[in-house]
Amino acid sequence: MDINIRKLIELGAGKFEHLDSTLITHIESTRCRLKEWNADIPLQQAGLYYIAYLENEVNNSRAVAGLRNSVKEIVGTEVETIIYYYYAWDKVTFMHQPITSRECVFNNAITGTQESIPYLLFCQLCELYAAIAIDNIHVEETFSLEISSKYRRGLSSIMPYLSAPAKRKITIME
Structure with a gap:
């Protein structure tokens, strides 16, 4: 097992405590x-x-805020920023907002506030969402059609913000 996953388990972070194959x-x-x-x-x-x-x-x-510094020490600031914002992401609102500048208005579901995040972070969140969604769609026999459809709708709405390889993979799946 990855040593960082083990350290995160010790912190009581996330689903890692339910780690299985x-x-x-x-x-x-x-x-x-x-x-x-x-x-x-x-x-x-x-x-x-x-x-x-x-x-x-x-x-x-409060619990997540308390964990942030410890998680940063384990995975690094850049990685923690991505995973924090992925967790805090109000995906429904965020994926449907028009992006017209290099800053994105982010609805933080943890704090209940809106904040501006850099366009690059927005694209990273979209790319991470796509990678997770594609993996889950590939095992869709364990997911309901409703969940698979939700992922496919999400992928469709974030296409403009994905890398060329991600777009190709999604296009092949359709």
Whole structure:
């Protein structure tokens, strides 16, 4: 097991405490897909650790805020920023907003506030979403058609912000 995953488990972060072979396969597949798409190293690592804040035993804003510095020490600031914003992402609102500048208005579901995030971070969140969604669609026999359809709609709405390799993969799937 990855030493950083072990450290995150010790913190009580995310679904890591429920680690099993299916979850390990999923997060490694997500990381590998991002690598195939030539994503930078922090984004690839975010694919491996993105679940650090998901469904953690104390999943409230204060608990997540308290974990952030510890998670940064383990995975690094760039990776933690990506996984934090992925967790905090109000995806429905965010994916449907018109992006007209290099700054994006981000609806933070943890704090309940709006903030501006850099366009690059927006694109990284979209790329991470795509890698996760594609992996989940590939195992859709374990997901309902409703969940698969939700992922496909999400992919369609973020297409303009994805890398060329990600777009090719999504186009092949259709």
